[in-house]
Amino acid sequence: MKKETEKLFNGITNIDDDLIESAQIxxxxxxxxxxxxxxxxxxxxxxxxxxxxxxxxxxxxxxEIDVEKTPVTESSTIGTETDAPHxxxxxxxxSDFHPLTVTEPAETSISEELPTVTADTASESVPPETTxxxxxxxxxxxxxxxxxxxxxxxxxxxxxxxxxxxxxxxATTSENTTVSVTExxxxxxxxxxxxxxxxxxxxxxxxxxxxxxxxxxxxxxxPYPDESxxxxxxxxxEVWSEWAAVKNTLRKPFxxxxxxxFLGTAENExxxxxxxxxxxxxxxxxxxxxxxxxxQFLDVLGQExxxxxxxxxxxxxxxxxxxxGAAKCILASxxxxxxxxxxxxxxxGSISGNYYSSVYSGIPGTEEYDKLLRDWLNKQTDGLxxxxxxxxxxxxxxxxxxxxxxxxxxxxxxxxxxxxxxxRSFRTPDGYIGCDFMNTExxxxxxxxxxxxxxxxxxxxxxxxxxxxPDDGFTPExxxxxxxxxxxxxxxxxDYAEHAKFMTVALSVPKFDISQRFDLTEGMRKxxxxxxxxxxxxxxxxxxxxxxxxxIGSAVQAARVTIDEDGCKAAAFTLISxxxxxxxxxxxxxxxxxxKPFIFEIMSETGLPLFVGIVNDPTE
Amino acid sequence: xxxxxxxxxxWSRDERAISETDIKYGRFCHAIATNILSVKEDAxxxxxxxxxxxxxxxxxxxxxxxxxxxxxVVRNISLNLWNKNHAGKRNKGMETILSELEDSVPSPxxxxxxxxDMELGRVISVWLRTLSDEDRMFFIIRYWNGVxxxxxxxxxxxxxxxxxxxxxxxxxxxxxxxxxxxxxx
Numbered sequence: 001m002k003k004e005t006e007k008l009f010n011g012i013t014n015i016d017d018d019l020i021e022s023a024q025i026x027x028x029x030x031x032x033x034x035x036x037x038x039x040x041x042x043x044x045x046x047x048x049x050x051x052x053x054x055x056x057x058x059x060x061x062x063x064e065i066d067v068e069k070t071p072v073t074e075s076s077t078i079g080t081e082t083d084a085p086h087x088x089x090x091x092x093x094x095s096d097f098h099p100l101t102v103t104e105p106a107e108t109s110i111s112e113e114l115p116t117v118t119a120d121t122a123s124e125s126v127p128p129e130t131t132x133x134x135x136x137x138x139x140x141x142x143x144x145x146x147x148x149x150x151x152x153x154x155x156x157x158x159x160x161x162x163x164x165x166x167x168x169x170x171a172t173t174s175e176n177t178t179v180s181v182t183e184x185x186x187x188x189x190x191x192x193x194x195x196x197x198x199x200x201x202x203x204x205x206x207x208x209x210x211x212x213x214x215x216x217x218x219x220x221x222x223p224y225p226d227e228s229x230x231x232x233x234x235x236x237x238e239v240w241s242e243w244a245a246v247k248n249t250l251r252k253p254f255x256x257x258x259x260x261x262f263l264g265t266a267e268n269e270x271x272x273x274x275x276x277x278x279x280x281x282x283x284x285x286x287x288x289x290x291x292x293x294x295x296q297f298l299d300v301l302g303q304e305x306x307x308x309x310x311x312x313x314x315x316x317x318x319x320x321x322x323x324x325g326a327a328k329c330i331l332a333s334x335x336x337x338x339x340x341x342x343x344x345x346x347x348x349g350s351i352s353g354n355y356y357s358s359v360y361s362g363i364p365g366t367e368e369y370d371k372l373l374r375d376w377l378n379k380q381t382d383g384l385x386x387x388x389x390x391x392x393x394x395x396x397x398x399x400x401x402x403x404x405x406x407x408x409x410x411x412x413x414x415x416x417x418x419x420x421x422x423x424r425s426f427r428t429p430d431g432y433i434g435c436d437f438m439n440t441e442x443x444x445x446x447x448x449x450x451x452x453x454x455x456x457x458x459x460x461x462x463x464x465x466x467x468x469x470p471d472d473g474f475t476p477e478x479x480x481x482x483x484x485x486x487x488x489x490x491x492x493x494x495d496y497a498e499h500a501k502f503m504t505v506a507l508s509v510p511k512f513d514i515s516q517r518f519d520l521t522e523g524m525r526k527x528x529x530x531x532x533x534x535x536x537x538x539x540x541x542x543x544x545x546x547x548x549x550x551x552i553g554s555a556v557q558a559a560r561v562t563i564d565e566d567g568c569k570a571a572a573f574t575l576i577s578x579x580x581x582x583x584x585x586x587x588x589x590x591x592x593x594x595x596k597p598f599i600f601e602i603m604s605e606t607g608l609p610l611f612v613g614i615v616n617d618p619t620e
Numbered sequence: 621x622x623x624x625x626x627x628x629x630x631w632s633r634d635e636r637a638i639s640e641t642d643i644k645y646g647r648f649c650h651a652i653a654t655n656i657l658s659v660k661e662d663a664x665x666x667x668x669x670x671x672x673x674x675x676x677x678x679x680x681x682x683x684x685x686x687x688x689x690x691x692x693v694v695r696n697i698s699l700n701l702w703n704k705n706h707a708g709k710r711n712k713g714m715e716t717i718l719s720e721l722e723d724s725v726p727s728p729x730x731x732x733x734x735x736x737d738m739e740l741g742r743v744i745s746v747w748l749r750t751l752s753d754e755d756r757m758f759f760i761i762r763y764w765n766g767v768x769x770x771x772x773x774x775x776x777x778x779x780x781x782x783x784x785x786x787x788x789x790x791x792x793x794x795x796x797x798x799x800x801x802x803x804x805x
Contacts (some may be wrong), residue, residue, distance in 0.1 A: 008725060009699065013737050014737050014742075017685040021687060021688050
């Protein structure tokens with residue numbers, strides 16, 4: 001055996017130089033152990049729960065919330081009207097809609113709690129009789145004399161009957177929200193097999209205007225294949241290998257092409273785009289399409305087969321999920337069906353199972369169904385995109401709508417001192433403006449690209465934000481059409497180590513809060529998705545065999561990114577609707593001021609670009 | 621002095637090339653040699669031989685990444701010395717590394733698939749590129765630099781046991797990757 005191991009040793013000796021160099025730099029730059037700081041968890045919980053849109057959510061003035069007492073599900077933190085309004089739906093809107101009471105088991109896992117139906121007045125109660133295994137979710141909408149949308153979902157295998165206790169609880173909750181419950185309307189019960197929506201034997205739509213057909217049963221996942229939770233090597237190996245393959249796949253065409261397509265065109269605007277959110281929405285689109293229509297989705301996503309796509313989508317979800325109180329990165333998705341259409345259960349089940357999607361059914365074009373969709377979007381994005389979600393509507397001709405969200409927050413590993421934040425000038429494409437700059441001086445790597453200078457700021461246990469400052473004479477948009485810059489953004493090149501220098505940086509970065517909603521259709525066409533827009537050639541037979549002529553009616557993405565002295569918070573939704581260290585030497589010091597348009601990128605802990613954007617005006 | 625300037629000294633046959641190399645990379649080379657040989661005097665000898673080799677082969681060579689190039693030379697020289705000496709001495713550093721690497725030795729396939737060290741290095745590089753940045757760094761620092769596990773764990777603020785478990789899985793992963801390529805050692 002010794003001969004073989006020596007041979008292996010010699011083989012390792014001859015690995016590529018750039019790998020060696022990168023490893024040395026990374027190893028040497030690790031100067032401090034990363035510790036978990038209890039105070040960070042408390043503060044981060046505030047990020048999750050604080051509600052006021054337009055206010056930085058990470059500031060220290062936000063009241064602290066005891067993490068131990070705060071279940072991960074956001075809806076559980078939405079309490080009475082006296083609490084901060086969560087997803088931002090105005091209180092006055094309450095009278096227009098039916099309050100929902102969500103009753104969940106006490107011991108459900110984190111992931112099981114995530115997809116609960118959201119409502120502006122939702123509250124949580126824990127029925128003592130309910131065991132975790134029963135996984136009973138009761139959604140009851142009540143209203144006055146207006147048309148009710150009432151649905152009770154039961155997921156245990158035994159039939160569950162509605163009890164008077166539950167009704168009492170609902171009444172109490174409703175009182176807290178100052179909405180008077182005058183009447184409980186007819187309740188329909190639907191049994192859904194507990195195992196998985198793949199087992200759904202029917203998808204005949206209910207008569208209600210808006211109802212949830214199924215919710216995903218999220219398994220518990222670590223944020224990255226964490227070897228410490230696996231006792232079996234082969235099991236870990238499988239998850240890990242899968243993730244490695246996915247990451248390499250994603251570095252290929254889709255992320256690179258889509259970033260260039262969606263950000264590299266129009267100039268002088270703030271832009272923010274989430275490749276990951278679009279990936280998921282297009283992945284679900286591939287599920288409902290067939291023939292060449294599906295092939296186009298697969299080609300754009302860089303996937304060889306639908307099986308590969310399913311497996312990769314699942315891995316992405318698993319690898320990027322984190323919500324430990326200090327760092328948060330949550331992907332969610334949902335499917336919105338239309339009453340009166342029979343869908344192929346297998347197709348909807350596949351989306352639900354592979355994308356952890358909630359499945360809803362209702363009448364597109366009704367206020368109730370639109371509200372359910374808006375509430376879902378707001379909940380999954382912590383209300384950060386309420387401005388854009390508020391006018392989301394489904395066309396009455398909608399056959400199916402697919403939504404995916406990314407919700408991210410993290411704290412800087414090295415926070416900025418608020419006392420050093422100062423006003424200074426930022427050169428927008430239209431002239432100079434004043435804005436708040438966060439200032440610090442720290443030792444860090446500075447990357448020199450062909451036409452840019454870049455730095456990376458670490459977020460605690462949750463990836464990093466990279467800031468890319470174009471050289472004079474180059475705009476961010478022009479850089480995104482430059483191969484060198486795209487390679488840097490995609491982390492495709494390891495030889496950047498050669499161009500990285502560990503330096504003392506006098507850093508000045510503007511605080512910003514930018515958001516954008518944009519139409520995806522033109523970009524999707526440019527990327528190569530064409531058949532899905534054209535009813536004469538589109539193929540959606542896997543979704544329904546009713547012969548309906550289906551094509552993409554609309555496709556939008558909204559995204560928002562904010563940074564301040566403490567950290568970063570970002571969210572995005574995509575809605576596609578279908579109608580019919582080197583320290584050997586004394587460090588050099590540079591001044592790096594991001595006082596002109598620049599590119600930013602939020603990279604997940606696992607190395608995927610979650611958000612990429614351009615800041616042309618930090619004050620917009 | 622940057623790498624290009626040092627290499628320019630070699631090319632101009634200026635003896636300051638060696639002292640500048642020692643100033644910049646002496647500690648790095650000593651660490652690798654010591655990790656393999658565990659004996660200071662032997663490590664010193666290897667590092668001196670490395671400088672001598674650099675002086676001999678530059679020019680005509682012009683290493684692009686000088687640190688990696690030097691590390692490879694000192695690694696080879698250290699291994700040769702270890703092979704020469706280890707029959708009579710117990711050498712904890714290298715013995716440990718080799719015993720760990722046994723996990724990564726693929727099952728024998730056939731003689732036809734035997735590859736040389738350079739080709740094996742390329743295959744391992746391909747595998748390394750599939751790893752996360754952190755895993756890749758851990759593997760290289762452990763098995764290329766030879767830094768003891770506990771030192772890596774301490775520097776990166778993770779538990780030594782956890783790191784050991786992670787390394788075990790990386791070694792198993794490498795074995796599977798080599799087997800998948802049908803490689804015999």
